Amino acid sequence: MRTAQQWLQEYGASHQHPTNKLLHWLCVPPIVLTVVGLLWALPVPSAFHAASPWLNWATIAIAATVLYYASLSYALAIGAAVALVALALIVSWL
Numbered sequence: 001m002r003t004a005q006q007w008l009q010e011y012g013a014s015h016q017h018p019t020n021k022l023l024h025w026l027c028v029p030p031i032v033l034t035v036v037g038l039l040w041a042l043p044v045p046s047a048f049h050a051a052s053p054w055l056n057w058a059t060i061a062i063a064a065t066v067l068y069y070a071s072l073s074y075a076l077a078i079g080a081a082v083a084l085v086a087l088a089l090i091v092s093w094l
Contacts, residue, residue, distance in 0.1 A: 004072035037091045
């Protein structure tokens with residue numbers, strides 16, 4: 001398994017152009033918001049609702065993503081958690 005440093009070096013090497021950076025800052029958040037929204041809209045088993053109104057496929061995917069990032073880097077996991085929770089709150093509000 002590659003380390004966070006290896007992932008970031010590979011990513012950094014291929015994303016140096018200013019236009020590429022701008023497009024990522026503008027386009028990735030709405031794409032992730034859409035994926036979170038689609039997962040949120042999927043039907044869930046009634047046991048999920050009984051456990052918590054927040055338990056759905058989106059929150060499960062967010063938890064799995066944060067755990068994956070934690071296996072790479074705790075700082076990366078914290079950043080991902082903050083961003084993904086913010087997106088989940090937006091989806092919940094919508």
